[in-house]
Amino acid sequence: MVKITDVARHAGVSPSTVSYALSGKRPISEETRQRVEASIRELGYRPHAGARALASSRSNVLALVVPLRAGIHVPVVMQFAVSVVTTARRHDHDVLLLTQEEGEDGLRRVADTALVDAFVVMDVQLDDPRLPLLRSLERPSVMIGFPADAEGLTCIDLDFKAAGEACVEHLARLGHRVVALVGSPPEVYVRQTAFAQRVVQGFTAAADRGRLASSVHPCEATPAAAREVAEQLLREQPALTGVVVHNEAILEPLVDAFEQLGLRVPADLSITAICPDELAENLRVPITSVALPSAEVGERAVELLMRKLDSKTVPEATLLPPRMTERASTAPRNTP
Amino acid sequence: MVKITDVARHAGVSPSTVSYALSGKRPISEETRQRVEASIRELGYRPHAGARALASSRSNVLALVVPLRAGIHVPVVMQFAVSVVTTARRHDHDVLLLTQEEGEDGLRRVADTALVDAFVVMDVQLDDPRLPLLRSLERPSVMIGFPADAEGLTCIDLDFKAAGEACVEHLARLGHRVVALVGSPPEVYVRQTAFAQRVVQGFTAAADRGRLASSVHPCEATPAAAREVAEQLLREQPALTGVVVHNEAILEPLVDAFEQLGLRVPADLSITAICPDELAENLRVPITSVALPSAEVGERAVELLMRKLDSKTVPEATLLPPRMTERASTAPRNTP
DNA sequence: GACTTACGTCGAAGCGCTTCGACGGGGGAA
DNA sequence: TTCCCCCGTCGAAGCGCTTCGACGTAAGTC
Structure with a gap:
């Protein structure tokens, strides 16, 4: 396994410089950055996710919470999921799939172990048992759907x-x-x-x-x-x-x-x-x-989450306005 | 955050003893184990996933690779996914969801960063471009479905x-x-x-x-x-x-x-x-x-993977025998 | 021309856990 | 009785990364 010290040696800089070149958290001269990037490519360096998570207390993983209840339309759920994954990747995050057999404990577990940084919660009910937990967790979350009391939560859905x-x-x-x-x-x-x-x-x-x-x-x-x-x-x-x-x-x-x-x-x-x-x-x-704009909702949900992870403020409620498309199934009333 | 040293102090033992009590990798006296477990419960200790992954080079996360191709039946895919997650949890693993927008690079990435320990690969094609990669990766994988050449791979499916x-x-x-x-x-x-x-x-x-x-x-x-x-x-x-x-x-x-x-x-x-x-x-x-025994296939796939992670040998091919149920749609031919 | 300020880089100190080697003590074999 | 070995535990050394403080050097400021 090639590690950051290997890259540093190869590029003739210190490990911290490699780290900063990668994260951009401190200014690095253009020339050094080039050299570091070349070394990374040449050696095929990939930072170790666990080490990174340990040192930075960020896992770059989101949890997607999908309770597969009766009566839901599975393909729609899957569309959400796909757009969540796709958008998460655009923001350099991965997605952990949580079904709800474990119940709320599963949420607590992945939060406490720092396996995930944040939650996307689907199929929210008016009086959802997960809400108190999500409020108490120190990790941000976004609900797809609106509960009765959305106080202190970030929710998004079609209106x-x-x-x-x-x-x-x-x-x-x-x-x-x-x-x-x-x-x-x-x-x-x-x-x-x-x-x-x-x-x-x-x-x-x-x-x-x-x-x-x-x-x-x-x-x-x-x-x-x-x-x-x-x-x-x-x-x-x-x-x-x-x-x-x-x-x-x-x-x-x-x-x-x-x-x-x-x-x-x-x-x-x-x-x-x-x-x-x-x-x-x-x-x-x-x-x-x-x-039913599944893709858009999933995407926006992840983007809200990313803002929250950056400690930016986000609106508590996002209601996407309905978009109607006329097709062949409607016509003026036939007045005989 | 409560960490292993806190537990150790509380139980009056060393951190390594706590670790061994948890993993069972060395004998620990019944009495000490009890004490450690009590402390863990009392303090609400949860090991940090990243730290654990770094030290043990095991993330306890599986990747579920789901290419959402045209023509597949989404609910069936979802059933697989759910049973994979459920079974993985039984073995103390979580599941990372990989769609294939990234293509094979996504597989390589999560393998190289040590984000996941192993792969469950769905929707395998006869000549699947992922196969060479999976063969070359040092991480075990199980395919759901059979490619033309399954040499060196572990595959499972309905026959x-x-x-x-x-x-x-x-x-x-x-x-x-x-x-x-x-x-x-x-x-x-x-x-x-x-x-x-x-x-x-x-x-x-x-x-x-x-x-x-x-x-x-x-x-x-x-x-x-x-x-x-x-x-x-x-x-x-x-x-x-x-x-x-x-x-x-x-x-x-x-x-x-x-x-x-x-x-x-x-x-x-x-x-x-x-x-x-x-x-x-x-x-x-x-x-x-x-x-179409989605649940069973998902479950067996994960179990095969767990055996591979334990460096046990597994059969290369597992074909589940068909199970037919007679219902109301078949009858003896109507010979007029 | 002396003084601050910002830039670019380095070294070292952890992050929280696992694991290896070591070690004392008790029991069985000789 | 002596030796050996195993059991149960401890201490210390990492795992690979990020981040903080420090340090020269170059560029403004008056």
Whole structure:
């Protein structure tokens, strides 16, 4: 293994100079830096992560906390994860994957052992048991999602309330007067995951404001459940012409179900969704949707964390405004 | 921060004794161990990961290498990942998540910096560019999947060839004489991912052996593609009564498509799949399937790695035998 | 022209842990 | 009884890096 003293000898400088050349924490003459860098390349030097962590009390590792709960949409989680890793690498950090079998102890463990410098926390619930711990830890963290009480925490997410509103307003603009929200699986609401509830709030508020008739329907992530909801909607709200879907897994089956029940999309029924663009684009009927910007959220989360690690101040709440893309699933109401 | 010297003082022993009590690398009297453990608990001692890594040249971190290529089924990948993490934790290791934006350099980097002790490598291709690197690295690795030349590597996977055979043999036993394989998206074959090809080999071999008429059809992971394949099959093989599906994403749409084309499952058409049990169980028509044992593969992979880290010998190849579960999608051929 | 200031570099002191060699004491073998 | 060996413990030497204080030297300042 080639170490910093080898590089120093090769470049004819002291180890500390090599260190400073690498970190930039003290001025080093251009010429010396060149020489050091050449030696590093030539010898193939790579600083030992453990030694560096010990000496600097920085591991340059972030923990990504992913509780894999029921009812979540796995591909979306994975997209977050990938963008977190990618962004972390851009900032010279690596990412440790923490699932939650260990529960909060896992967080405490990696913090206490100084294995990680900071946390990115996913799938935050309104009343999340991890919050007190994260507040007490001396390591910074960023939550993807909003708990009920975000005091003292840094949170980022799509503005789901605004997203719900945007969907309704889009439908209202097209003349629809009776709308329904087909939401996430019931367990997601029971668990009080904030984002699901926020969509409902936005949806309801906008519908009320626009004097639309509206209803809300949680839905299991199975095609059978989607069919049932479709049937139920037609039965209970025969005048329904606008649907907002906030449930990736059943978007397609739901559209199918409506069509099988004799409704053409968008001629008879306009559908909007809150989901990843990739999903909305690739359906048989491309769906007008508010994008779930996983990549952007992951990236911004890491960037917030980096600022916190640099002891810079960051906003406590970051709500990304919804971005709606019109596709083939919405049309003006068919007034017969 | 409480450190080992604090524990030592509190317990009235030397730091090295604390270390040995913790690692078990030298005999420590029961009484001393008790005392040390009590002190550790009382003080809340947690060894510093970096210091430990530096002194022992073991980081107790594994790298999980996840190239997120097109055409893979993300939930399956996630299941692997979770079981890798869980098993690693059981062996007192953590898991660093490496996507492949960095390419092979990322592997080299975390190896050279001693950030990780070993690698779990997913989505191995027949001619994988990572193989030479992994062979040359002094750190052990386990591949999930088989490359063309596995010489000197440790690989584990479901025996996909046997799985393909099992599906065909099951259909043959039920009297089916004309069968088709609906496979993974074309890009998966082009990339020469081993498991997809092995299924084809097993399928074809078993069909030939049983003198069944057979055909193979790669299929994009979209419902539209599934419908097309279904129509094509009925057109080109009107006598078809058995289908093997090796493509999680389109399993359900494919079944739907067949039924919409007037074929009842299993009365007119028997369907078997190679997919996670969870998926097969929860379809409208539960599908007879060979399980994709993600959890077991992940677990076994980590255990192999642990043995290698202990310098024990391990088998180069581990092929998990297919396990088939009969469900509602297969029946004896309807001989009119 | 004397005096500060900043630059560029060095040496040494750790960071917190593991591990190696050493050592006293007790028990079994001879 | 003597010798040897093993058990249980200690002290000290690193592991490879960062960082702090110090020190010349060059460049402003008045």
